[in-house]
Amino acid sequence: MNARQADLGRATAAAQAAQPFDLERIRADFPILQQQVHGKPLVYLDNAASSQMPQPVIDRLVRYQTAQHANIHRAVHMLSELATTEYEAARCKLQGFLNAAEAREVIFTSGTTDAINLVMHGHGRKFIRAGDEIILTTMEHHANIVPWQMLAEETGATIRVVPMTHAGELCLDAYGALFNARTRFVGVTQVSNALGSINPVKAMIATAHAHGVPVLVDGAQAVPHMPVDVQDLDCDFYVFSGHKLCGPTGIGVLYGKAALLEAMQPFKGGGDMILSVSFEGTVYNTIPHKFEAGTPPIAAAIGLGAAVDYLGAIGLPAIARHEHALLQQATAQLGALPGVRLVGTARHKAAVLSFVLDGVHPHDVGTLLDQDGIAVRTGHHCAQPVMTRLKLPATVRASFAFYNSPAEVDALVAGVRAVQKVFA
Ligand code: PMP
Numbered sequence: 541m542n543a544r545q546a547d548l549g550r551a552t553a554a555a556q557a558a559q560p561f562d563l564e565r566i567r568a569d570f571p572i573l574q575q576q577v578h579g580k581p582l583v584y585l586d587n588a589a590s591s592q593m594p595q596p597v598i599d600r601l602v603r604y605q606t607a608q609h610a611n612i613h614r615a616v617h618m619l620s621e622l623a624t625t626e627y628e629a630a631r632c633k634l635q636g637f638l639n640a641a642e643a644r645e646v647i648f649t650s651g652t653t654d655a656i657n658l659v660m661h662g663h664g665r666k667f668i669r670a671g672d673e674i675i676l677t678t679m680e681h682h683a684n685i686v687p688w689q690m691l692a693e694e695t696g697a698t699i700r701v702v703p704m705t706h707a708g709e710l711c712l713d714a715y716g717a718l719f720n721a722r723t724r725f726v727g728v729t730q731v732s733n734a735l736g737s738i739n740p741v742k743a744m745i746a747t748a749h750a751h752g753v754p755v756l757v758d759g760a761q762a763v764p765h766m767p768v769d770v771q772d773l774d775c776d777f778y779v780f781s782g783h784k785l786c787g788p789t790g791i792g793v794l795y796g797k798a799a800l801l802e803a804m805q806p807f808k809g810g811g812d813m814i815l816s817v818s819f820e821g822t823v824y825n826t827i828p829h830k831f832e833a834g835t836p837p838i839a840a841a842i843g844l845g846a847a848v849d850y851l852g853a854i855g856l857p858a859i860a861r862h863e864h865a866l867l868q869q870a871t872a873q874l875g876a877l878p879g880v881r882l883v884g885t886a887r888h889k890a891a892v893l894s895f896v897l898d899g900v901h902p903h904d905v906g907t908l909l910d911q912d913g914i915a916v917r918t919g920h921h922c923a924q925p926v927m928t929r930l931k932l933p934a935t936v937r938a939s940f941a942f943y944n945s946p947a948e949v950d951a952l953v954a955g956v957r958a959v960q961k962v963f964a
Contacts, residue, residue: 561858567943569594569850580913583948583955588733588761588892588939589917590783593847597786600846604839612838613812613829627838630845631828637848638778638795639769645801647831648841651792652760653683655779656727658794658831659756660687662804663777664725670696672724675748677702677710678929679732679739682922684758688727697724704929708735708884715744719751726755730762734923734937735884736867736892738762742773749774754800760784764941765863765890767856770795782840787847791840794831801827808833859942863891866940866949873953879960883935891940894921897956900963902934908962909936912955 567573572592575582584592604626610619612627628643635643649655664687668674674688676699692699700723702715710728726748730741745755754776762768763780770778777800782791796804806813806824810833815823824830851859870893875882883894897905906918917937920927927933938952 561862563945570943571595573943577913578911583914583951585938585940585952586915586917587941591764591786591941593786594850596850597843597846601839601843604842611835623838626842630841633845633848634793639771640795641771642798644827645795645798647794647828648836649792649794650790651781652758652779655792655794656683657687658807659777660691661807664691666805668695668697668724671722672697673700673722675700675702675718675723675726677728678704678925680729681733681758684727684729708737708886710739716747723751723753726753729758731890733761734921734926735894736889737884737886738888738890745774761890766860776800782844785847786850787844788840790837791844806830810834862942863940866944867891867893869946870938870949874956883930892937894935894937896932896935897960900959902936905936905959908959909955914952914955
């Protein structure tokens with residue numbers, strides 16, 4: 541970034557900070573929120589599973605499909621060049637969104653799961669051997685556990701797990717003590733999808749680097765809620781999904797430091813990831829293309845670019861402030877109800893509130909709330925080690941986005957009270 545771009549960036553940030561957070565205007569951008577469910581206004585509180593798409597992103601997808609679509613990178617005709625330009629422009633938007641040093645450090649994947657599998661195959665299978673150790677945390681989503689277990693099974697490596705407290709905070713002393721001469725990799729989620737805990741990943745990365753160990757940060761639940769700067773974090777890999785960020789499904793991002801990506805072996809082989817192919821031998825393409833074999837999700841990548849533009853115009857700091865207020869309101873109101881136990885009370889939390897009700901199974905809570913038009917998630921949230929640690933089979937999880945309102949938090953609390961009455 542040059543001095544003028546930095547000045548413009550600061551001016552935009554200042555303008556955003558000065559703008560009031562216009563919730564009604566924002567909500568009007570989301571057509572799906574205007575509907576009724578079971579005759580009640582939809583209260584969508586399942587944003588940690590997938591967020592909704594605003595009209596400007598929908599419009600961008602329609603414009604691409606109606607006027608710009610062709611396959612990319614492979615033709616000289618006008619439409620193909622236009623689609624290629626738009627696809628690569630989306631990569632640059634994602635670079636800016638993460639403050640990555642270079643656009644070629646941004647790989648489009650199909651999502652967080654795909655990105656972690658890419659790192660497991662590309663980096664893990666090349667550099668991790670029998671007897672090596674991989675550090676993960678109790679709080680990981682299954683997407684950041686199972687690929688590493690598959691690698692451990694294949695190579696004879698071992699997985700070491702960072703414990704967490706009952707409140708849902710990682711035990712950092714225990715984390716530091718896990719490092720030894722065989723430690724080769726760390727995978728950690730920035731925000732827990734089941735509990736909302738925000739982990740101190742910057743400090744954890746510094747600890748790993750002091751031992752010469754690279755770190756993958758699962759940012760699936762972080763990027764929708766807070767500004768992320770991969771250079772400031774100094775993470776080696778950072779992954780997330782578009783569909784939790786007001787973008788389309790089927791698209792996600794792997795950020796990796798250029799040197800690490802260059803050292804990795806490709807995961808998928810095929811068209812576009814090569815410079816030349818013959819039966820005597822194939823020369824792989826440079827990054828990022830080396831990791832984008834075949835026709836990528838072009839429309840989805842462009843849609844994700846529009847989504848980060850949309851979020852950027854509102855401003856992640858303003859989004860974080862609004863969501864924090866919703867979380868505080870929900871925590872205070874639900875926490876005050878007799879018979880409600882909040883699950884996950886870490887000091888630093890993002891917009892996730894897990895809870896259980898005395899004497900009522902979480903699935904029954906979810907089903908009855910749905911009758912009131914309130915969408916929450918119930919279950920283990922693909923984080924079974926968290927549930928095992930807390931000795932719970934499941935929780936009810938309300939997860940907020942910037943388009944949720946205080947009135948919707950009130951509706952959730954009223955809905956929970958109504959469920960309690962049914963089971964009283
Ligand atoms: N990690 C975390 C923390 C998540 O919350 C999720 C989605 N629930 C994933 C990974 C997996 O994301 P996806 O299904 O989009 O690949």
